[in-house]
Amino acid sequence: MPPLRTLMAIPVFLALLLAPVTAGSASSTEATNPFLSQFVTKGGVPAAALLDRDGDDVHFAAAGRGITRADHFRAGSITKTFIATVVLQLAAEHRLSLSDPVDRYLPGLLRGHGTDGRRITLRALLSHTGGLADFTTVTRGAVPVTPLQAVGISLSLPSTRLGRYSYSSTDYVVLGMVIQRVTGHSYAAEARRRIIIPLRLTGTSFPGARTSLPAPHGRAYTADGADVTELDPRVAGAAGELVTTLDDLDRFYAALLSGELLPSRWLREMLNTRAAHGAYGLGIFPVKLPCGTTVWGHNGRIAGSYVRSAASIGGRHVLTFRVNTTAIRDPDLEPALLAAEFCPRHG
Known part of the structure; x- marks a missing residue:
């Protein structure tokens, strides 16, 4: 699933920069806690969560009810x-x-x-x-x-x-x-052997035909509120079967972008967007943020779940956020969140 409107959400981004931050708050994730709640109020989702890793600093934030850091969820594309x-x-x-x-x-x-x-x-x-x-x-x-x-x-x-x-x-x-x-x-067997086991992604699996999610998990909803927590993953197969967690996706993209999973030549191949005229690499795509920073990752949409992972080159800074429904009503919220996390703040 390629970028939605993942480029210039400048008005929302500027509003975020001007929003007050609690005294003593130093981390970008803490600063975006009030903003994350907009996924519920403006985006129309039941709940949203993010996990941000920047070097040794790890921060979790959530908004809405029934969503936790440990939840298993469907990651789609x-x-x-x-x-x-x-x-x-x-x-x-x-x-x-x-x-x-x-x-x-x-x-x-x-x-x-x-x-x-x-x-x-x-x-x-x-x-x-x-x-x-x-x-x-x-x-x-x-x-x-x-x-x-x-x-x-x-x-x-x-x-x-x-x-x-x-x-x-x-x-x-x-x-x-x-x-x-x-x-x-x-x-699925090759991905387990080559990626999931070496990286110790203990919350990640290819469920095949299993319709239930591993514990713990919350509920998943369509845009009109139907509960689709039970879902046959064969609706997507190799294009979107994965079940995972916030921690595992952050770990995966950090390892991938740091060269832990691919030799340097083949990581360069993955990040080469010439064939798709800049829109897409090989299983990953870039987004250039308003501050000029480019992040790499992917998004995933499947009934009851929307997920986005993005990372800096080298994998030092990586963010995964998710909502427990199929769609976000306001498409400007995602690019604004990425900008808030990856663009430096001044003043």
Whole structure:
């Protein structure tokens, strides 16, 4: 899920800078506590929470009811950064090449409606420039599907132009299939072995068909208030299956951006946005904030949950925030929060 309106929320940002801060408050997270409550009052969400790590300083803040730091929640398209990391690790091990066509691994899978897997490379899937239509435009993230069903839905829709950036969850469903073909293991098993276990992400899992969340967890709601805490993760698969926690996502993005998960050459590949004309790297995207700082990360939306992780290059400063509903009513709140956390304050 690419940036929403994640660039210039300057009026809200300036209002935040001018807001009074409690005497003696030194941390950026403490300063944004009053602002976080706007996700409830202006954004229309039941509850919001954030976890900010800046070096050795770690700060948690929450607004609304029924949300805690330890909660497990669905992370939606943040799953894509995990999948991309696995693919890049396989490339670093010379088990695949990003310039390989999909047909090399999944012969004949991508055929129809202007789509040809002999011309679509793995890099194009990673950067959303392969032209595959997004299957979720039909399923609306509410219908569980197998990977083959997701691809079939995609192929029944008009493709976009090869080489043009067009965000599509189908790309990462196919990459999940490639991982299995190359390794002999599911994308979930490879992500556990390569990322979750080494980083000790004890709250992170790929639940498969399990509809319940691990304890502890709060409730999850659609925009109209329906309770969707129970959800079949196969509505998203390799494009959005992940269940995780605030602490684990901060740890993951800090490790990724610091080079702990990828050799430097392959981290540079991940952060290369040329294929998507600056909009997206490989499973991660940049946002340039009003102060000129650029942060890297991803967002994720799935029924009952919206999540955003962002980190500085090097991974020293990383922020994850979440709300326990599908959508935020005011789209200016997210960029303003990122600016408040990552832009230096003066005076």
